Amino acid sequence: MSFGIFNIPIPTNEPVKEYRPGSPERVAVKQAIQGFRDNETDIPMYIGGREVRTERKLRIAPPHDHQHTLGYFYEGEKEHVEQAISAALAAKEKWANLSWANRASIFLKAADLIAGPYRARINAATMLGQSKNAYQAEIDSACELIDFLRFNVHYADEIYRQQPNSSVGVWNRLEYRPLEGFVFALTPFNFTAIAGNLPTSAAMMGNTVVWKPAYTQALSAKVIMEVLQEAGLPDGVINLIYVDGPVAGDVIFNHADFAGIHFTGSTGVFQKIWGTIGANIHKYKSYPRIVGETGGKDFVLVHESAEVDEVAAGLIRGAFEYQGQKCSAASRAYVPKTLWPAIEAKMKQFLGEIKMGPTEDFSNFINAVIDERAFKKITTYIDEAKKSDQVQLIAGGEYDGSKGYYIEPTVLQVFDPGYRTMCEEIFGPVLSVYVYEPDEFDTIVQLVNTTSPYALTGSIFSKNREVIEQVTKELQNAAGNFYINDKPTGAVVGQQPFGGARASGTNDKAGSALNLYRWISARTIKETLVPPKVYEYPFLEADKIF
Incomplete structure (x- = not known):
């Protein structure tokens, strides 16, 4: 086996395309829009790498044209939540043991896929499914998601390189382990980038994930899964389910292997989740990480x-x-x-x-x-x-x-x-x-x-x-x-880490290393190179009498 300490490509923010009349990006996204409008999209759940369909098909439509059918997704039940958890736990050991270089490569490839062949498709899905204009879709579902993937790889590499000092005769090391169990990602409709970042940031640090997107974001969620699969993400690392919130919560928050939640949504829902986790704290192997961004005024x-x-x-x-x-x-x-x-x-x-x-x-x-x-x-x-x-x-x-x-x-x-x-x-x-x-x-x-x-x-x-x-x-x-002297919107990954406190959440700053720290558990290793062979210390010696 060969070894090396590899340098991660230095990330830069993805340039925002302008979509001017006649531009290649404008032509491409219009073609992608037409493709989605002409063909109803079938949107399964993804559990352990399998496409899962149920008898309950739910229709999706553009918010600006709610008579038009974009496609259907399949709503699951309690059993599908249990299957997703089992798939995540089954994939855990192999994923956590995969070398960092190969884990990182998957997400760097996903970023390049979105920047290139999937750019028009993911933007079109966001424009239609979430009613975003071309510019708002571009800065969200393309640029911000690309930035999350590239910068998070960079931040993870920086974290792994942080090591303690060692004294003479001792070698001290820190291992950054994934959490013990599975992570639950609960994502909103309004940003495709958030929907992509919440499961992938936890997965990047070696965790396996159960991901429940908002139903109104189902079309672009499917594209995210297509990208991750093409990028080589192993089966079971991220499992996408469409299940009613209380049904999913009843299974997840009562499971001994629940290790954490990555959440963006309403304050009321987050506070209820926090209370449920607190009430069930005795059921878990470890204290779950609770990370949430919940809105603002x-x-x-x-x-x-x-x-x-x-x-x-x-x-x-x-x-x-x-x-x-x-x-x-x-x-x-x-x-x-x-x-x-x-x-x-x-x-x-x-x-x-x-x-x-x-x-x-x-x-x-x-x-x-x-x-x-x-x-x-x-x-x-x-x-x-x-x-x-x-x-x-x-x-x-x-x-x-x-x-x-x-x-x-x-x-x-x-x-x-x-x-x-x-x-x-x-x-x-x-x-x-x-x-x-x-x-x-x-x-x-x-x-x-x-x-x-x-x-x-x-x-x-x-x-x-x-x-x-x-x-x-x-x-x-x-x-x-x-x-x-600026509007209070438009935070850019790598420039303005995002998050607030009080009723707005836990302020764990998506788009920075601060967020990634929440998805790891450090282990300190001290190795004494030449151990002592006696128990005595010098202070035990008797005083000399002159």
């Missing part, structure tokens, strides 16, 4: 020194890209009275130019929200706001769910900073603005800090460095990702 704080056009652009992009269905989306803004008329006018100008419609029409900035349930929830907030004497409708407010789940980008000016749209996560294209007197700025800073239980993202717009320093310090716990 993300703020934009505007100082009177800010530039009007920059604020308006930041609010429009931050609040309404991907219909506000980002856990980092700007959903509450605090604007000084001196700047509000100009900012309001500029935002209205921008919103008057924005088009809304299907993702297949590349001129549309706004598309549909994910499903009927989300549509009803968001529009209920809008209807209530329209009736309230505490709110003035500034822009938008109209909606139509007849063909697609379309909701206009909506701006509300609230007169009570504690009004519910300033406090509660809506997860849709609704921005609430509170206009304050400039001399109340210090009070507003504290209001930002205490209004919401979340602490995911936030930003300050100001040209005054003293103000920037003040706000950065006073709001240090209000956002895990804090932005200066």
